[in-house]
Amino acid sequence: MFRFKRDTAGDLVAFTLLLIGALCMIGPFVWMMSTSLKPLAEQYDMRMIPQTVTVENYPRLFEIIPFHLLLWNSAKIAAISTFGQLLTCSMAGFIFAVVRFPFRNVIFVILLITLMVPGQITAIPQFIIFKFLGLYGTQAPLYAPAFLGGAFGTFLMRQYFLTLPIELAEAARIDGASLARIFFTIYLPLAKPALAAFAIFAFMFSWNDLFNALIYLPSNMEKTTLTVGLALFQTQYSGQWPLMMAASLISVAPIIIVFFLAQRHFIAGISMSGLK
Amino acid sequence: MGALRPMGIERWWVLVFLTPTLIGLLLGTFGSIFATLGISFMDWDLLTPPTAAGISNYQGLPDDRLFMRSLWNTLAFAGLYVPLTVIISLFVALGLNRTIPGVSFFRVAFFLPTVSSPTAVGLLWTWIYAQDNGVLNEMITAMGGDPVRWLSRSVALYSVVIVNVWGAIGGGMIIFLAGLQAIPKDYYEVAEMDGAKSWQRLWFITLPALAPSMFFQCVLVTINAFQAFDYIYILTRTGNGNSTMPTLVFSIYRNGFRFFRMGDAAAQAVVLTCMIMVLTLIYFRLQKKWGAQA
């Protein structure tokens, strides 16, 4: 972390504003936590501090839902997807940002359009493609596409690489480095903040994916993911909000952990002089 | 924009690096762009084979009440949501890129809404917006104002914009935080030697250097605005699966998946995609202009 001068007044104003903002941000979330600690009879008591505090909802939840199975399935799929996305999207993003080649812009624009088409229409054509490829009935439709790049990640990585000065690549090239070498030894290490950001998103997208898990996985708890399991569970326990709040808190915990680990990479800017 | 021209063996590397994306794009384009375009010129109820419909699905759009209502709702929503989300998340990221105590805590705090399940948090928002004992109305009446019906038809737009912006700041913050790390320190060091004030550093260095991230964020937030669904539906749904504030993707979903009219739904999806494309083009022009300033 760097500072240019003792900018105390600015820091103080920023701090105060951020504090107020942060409180607004976590308010509903804290409220969700406190609701998860209420007994059923007091669930609609809208006070933020529960009248009666109970932790019974959590052990009960583990009795009702086979969380260990669901968490494992979701974690496995999300981890594989995140890896595939980081690898293939950063490679493509690098090429789009740094190299000039025929149809570069056309291909990139088409890629962007795939991001804009709403998924409601494309679900059935995609199902037919997966069936055609013989992947229906396996878990592959949930993670295989992650190894085929993707508009969001490629776009994100490209924009980051564009921020880096092109002189980095040019200088390395004059020294005789190959494109692969430039990517792996210069651009990828510098891209840690972007990779961290993208990892958070990729993990979150996979973790929260309800539709594909619903369509492609059998509904039994040994094979399906947390999102599908929770949707089923809500059918049976609708109206029991403390349980539902507890369930949704447990289900987002892994994303928060991933975020916490990743955000440590958002530190300091790069230094040109250190790279030469 | 400077870029390398690949020579000799480098061309192979370009191909290797792009192969996964190109395969994905091939499948993806057929699965999404061509499929949507194709279906939009057909009548298809999902259950029987599609038949050619010419441009009738597009011609029918102005007479579709649900679609027209959804279109206006979505445009109004996007008009508020996009600028608010982009600007607030930019300032949050700038603030959290400084040396302040508890920076990790702040980052997690701003990120939390992004991961909160809309179903669970949706209930809490109905409590915040509640007519009788809601948090907001209690504050308003305490200050001597009249209670507001936050989820009534005339106010609901603003209420759902607030919830959606709340849920989107964290994502924008991550993008901008990452983008800020790519700005070489050297730029600031030079500027400081020239005696630039902090607002000048922000205006002449940070923002132009952040243009690629800004472009990304604007495109993404616009896409999200036009495809917003979860919170809006949860706060405005009615007992029979309808919504008092239908949005475009809601209309697309209802037409395609509930009313057996995939052709109409696809035509609506094409309209939606075109609107996002036009906005993206505008952002692209702006970015070029902005980048030239640097």
Added chain:
Amino acid sequence: MKHLTSTALALILAAGTAAAETEISFMLWGSPQEGEVWSHIAEEFQAAHPDISVNIEVADWNGYWEKLRVQVAGGTPPDVFAMDAPLYPDWQSRDVLLNMQPYIDADPSVLEGVYPVTLEAYKTEEGMFGMPRDFQTIVLYYNKDMFDAAGVEYPTDEWTWDDFRAAAAELTIDKDGDGTTDQWGAWAEVYDMEPFWGPVIWSHGGEVVDAAAGTTLIGSEEAMAGFEFIRQIWLEDQSMPTEEQLSQYGWDGLLSGVAAMGFSGHWSVPEYAQAGLNFDVAPVPMGPAGRVTGVNSAGFVISKDSPNPDAAWEFVKFAVSEAGQSELANIGLAVPILESVANSDAYLGQEVQINHALFVEALEYAHMKPVFRGYEEWSGAVGDALSLSWTEGVPLEESLEEAVEYGDDALARNN
């Protein structure tokens, strides 16, 4: 082609090895608990038919319809799947369901003892493309504790809508005196016709829709009188919470303990019991045209492209048999379609002790929930228009006129 070859293949296999297994898939909406009961039914079925195995898939209501559509459109439909009667014409008319009539004709005993009204929805000119599995009649639920606390007598089978209105007003209470209501006399879901406004209109002598003629009939004077009654109890007396108020309580006012009465089918029983409510049920109150309630049913259909239609039919037959129906009665979410089971201990002696017999008796004055192509779109259009009166203060005459216009448009678009 593919379907032909696989059938041929199955035949060859069946001829070659006597014990060759036929696998069929059955998909339904429901909770994990329902899935378990169905697995149990499937086990019993397999005990009787060792050559057939059943693969059960459960999804939540919304997920179910999404998954089903994708699978059918993608050419891999489940062999047997659950169907809701109002949505049946949408599927039946699109030629994806197997005509069960030949099977029924070959074995008419399968319909013996089935309440005839439950079969109505599935009949077409070409025969039946679906079988009901259970039915739902709408009754009046009430919270006994709230009635006791307010000193109001429980609803009786003599009640008229006016008695209901008077009791609801008495049960609407501002407990802490802060000027806002804490307990409402009743709550109702007013967008779809099924739980509340359908019975109200019918018992005022009105009709809802004539789908064959493509006309929405709620513009009549009788229907108007029914809606006027709803307006009075809801907006004038304020004995019912508004939609915005209900949303704070997860929609079901009785379940959340803020309303003393409500209208629902048998599906609410397990939920209410689990929430610890002290409740019972009474008949829907009488109107100027007598007492009328609604009946709806859920059923099974077989995919037309099923490679094993015979095995699929055997499974459906088993599920509507006494053995299958008794198991289903135990879940407590619906009423069995077999008279013998509905009058047996399996249904009447459920764990939750309320007047279960009432749901069966209600069949005598029940009107079938309209079943036609485009139901969902029509329901949305009509509900939307009507809601202008409920939430935005638009006069009923205007919103009804709009509801009829929008409803007719929706009917026209689907026929």
